[in-house]
Amino acid sequence: MSTSLKFSIITVTRNNRSGLIDTLESVRKQSVQNYELVIIDGNSTDGSKEAAGAYGNLVSLFERDEGQGIYPAMNQGVRRASGDWVIFMNSGDIFINERALELFDASGDCDIAFGRARKTDGSPHLDFTGWDNIWKNMPFCHQSIFCRRELLLERPFNPKYNIVADYEFILWAYSNGRTFHEMDYEVSQVEPGGVSETALLRRVWQTYCAVKRYFPQMHVHRFYYKKLKWAWKQQRLTRCKS
Template sequence: MRISIITINYNDVQGLERTIKSVQEQTATNYEHILIDGGSTDASKELMESYKNNFSFYSSEPDHGVYDAMNKGILKATGDYLLFLNSGDTLYSNDVLSKVQPYLNTSLAIVYGDLYIIGEDRPSFIHRYPSELDFNFFKNTSLGHPATFIKKELFDVYGHYRTDLKIVSDWAFFLNVICAEHVSYQKIDLTISNFYEGGISTSADFTELRKQEIKTVLLDHYDLYDSNYDALIKENNSKAAIYDLVHPQIGLITTNKTLLKILNKFISLLSFILRKKRSL
């Protein structure tokens, strides 16, 4: 199966070169690299020109945001599976595509592995995704694009990324195809990519916009939103803050229902102790 690696970029020439070199170092050969630049005003265009023989397609022109650029890449892709490796992110090892290939020679719609998170202001760690995905998982998080191989025909059947959403369109796509359409998927025991924190998807500045876009998706398509959802988000954010105080990876186990119950009991006990101390 052929893989289409799609990289989008805007004014991140250093990150772009890091990503390009990472792809070039792969031992596998059955892939293509597509680069979509949003009309950068730094040296990105010159860098693209210097590496142009390594791309099956590249362009530099204004777009309407991240998901518009990703959709442009989808339209140019000729591979069976797509991997979105955006500017700055890198593949975990130079043989990771070779290791993934055997899992792609199937009819699976989505194949995903783990993601190495390179922290901006916290220790780096491997984000290990669960093997079972359901609404309870997507209630808290989403699959990482750089760790997920998506069969191209999914976009033909279920549509491309919504461009009216600025932050959560990938989450909305995964929620639809996995939870509503029940497409096939498989978790593989491989770390796929290195993801550098600091972009729009991980910025605290966009927390409110993210919440509003999630609300829009749930109201428009699932009729699942009610006033309790605001309280749920607030509760999850509070728990996440406590998890990070203990260890940044503890929050990852909240997708496991048994471990979640244990962790919730621990949090309740911790809260009880804190209340007692304050009352003294």
């Protein structure tokens, strides 16, 4: 890794003080120091700002979000950042170990470099299996992605997809010939329970809406027709149990 590179770690949080502390601790332990940490806070009332303040210069910027949702907050973080490469580590997400930034390898002129992620139970989270089925699911975890900041400035996350805008961004990048590089190491551990997990039917619908923009083939429509029926049934079962 070139020591001239600068990372922008962007953390979006709202009323998750304990998770934010976990994220801050994992950043503090990194073996390299060529990073900035930008926190965009959703008007937390649980002492998150005070917790971040206790870390002093570790936090480059703590700013209230503009109140338009998580992806606009991520875009806001990108605008406030100044690094070469951006990685999003939201409150509760942690780097897998102290070498997560040190091992970064951009491999020439790639636009997006990605590694692997795991869940808190140790199981893989969105392991990359190739590009053939990119239209079926997010190919890798966004907490394992390093993206050139200039690309995120050129094409921010689309807030229309308020659950799957990270996936829609990857579909856009892939369809527009942006270059990817797979890194052979684990980058992060992710906290479960985000909106993409709890709002299943909306997630599948938004995924379909994003995918059909870039893959209008008939087999894609058939696949998502079945997946939407499945998601509707799963959501009904969940409601009945509750």
